[in-house]
Amino acid sequence: MVINEKKIHFWNGNKSPTRRNYEKQLLSLCVQEAGITDADIIVDECDYPAAEDEGNIFSKGCDLLVSVAGNQKFSGKPTTIIEIPVCRGVLGHRLLVIPQKQAERFANINSVRQLQQMTIGIPATWADADLFRHNDFNVSEKGSLDDLFMRLLNQEFDYIALGANEIESIFAQFSGEKAGLLLEPTILIYYPLPLVFYIHSDRQDLVSIIESGLTTAIANGKHESLFEEHHPNLINRLALRTRTTFRLTNPYLPDPLKNFCPTL
Missing domain, CATH: 3.40.190.10 (Periplasmic binding protein-like II)
Incomplete structure (x- = not known):
């Protein structure tokens, strides 16, 4: 070389x-x-x-x-x-994109088991797919980020989970609100990432x-x-400290980062 x-x-x-x-x-x-x-x-x-x-x-x-x-x-x-x-x-702080008509259903979620019984959509090759499967989630891993929202609208799965650092821009880029989708306001899935x-x-x-x-x-x-x-103002704007938080494990972290815990 x-x-x-x-x-x-x-x-x-x-x-x-x-x-x-x-x-x-x-x-x-x-x-x-x-x-x-x-x-x-x-x-x-x-x-x-x-x-x-x-x-x-x-x-x-x-x-x-x-x-x-x-x-x-x-x-x-x-x-x-x-x-x-x-x-x-912040990438490990995952917020949800859901169909607007499912807002009440998600507002009533109070256990991780309820999310595990649904199906999460993840683009092909994303490292998150293995992590969610390790935590007993049903995963639909397919396609690219570009077609993820359309797949949600086509009811191929129940929700999307994106990092707090990128979810707003992706949602806006794909006109999520106009398409009948919602940035779910109450739930946070967290795993060290x-x-x-x-x-x-x-x-x-x-x-x-x-x-x-x-x-x-x-x-x-x-x-x-x-x-x-x-x-x-990411942390306050997205209320990362006050959402209902469901914590998952990440078995793939290298030893020096196994105890990684971000301070928000």
């Missing part, structure tokens, strides 16, 4: 536009805070609908990416993980750069400022 140390190939696909924008700017911030001024960051936002293709992204010229810690698609791949959460754990950097094992130079830059940005407050820029 021929390495040009000034070039950084960042794969940023298979995720919502909200996450793409935040993670792209976060990478630039990390490089900047590490004192690197001449890096050429090449961003690849190609989506890979097959899990096998996504899992092989590091053999296609990718130097680094951001994904959930413990993503099984990258298990056994030539990577180094920087085990510092980059988005305060920190986002972290994965770096190709041949790019150990990037490990020190990203770890140093991220640590510095967290210490000097620039990471928090970037988070707030992309997720303004």
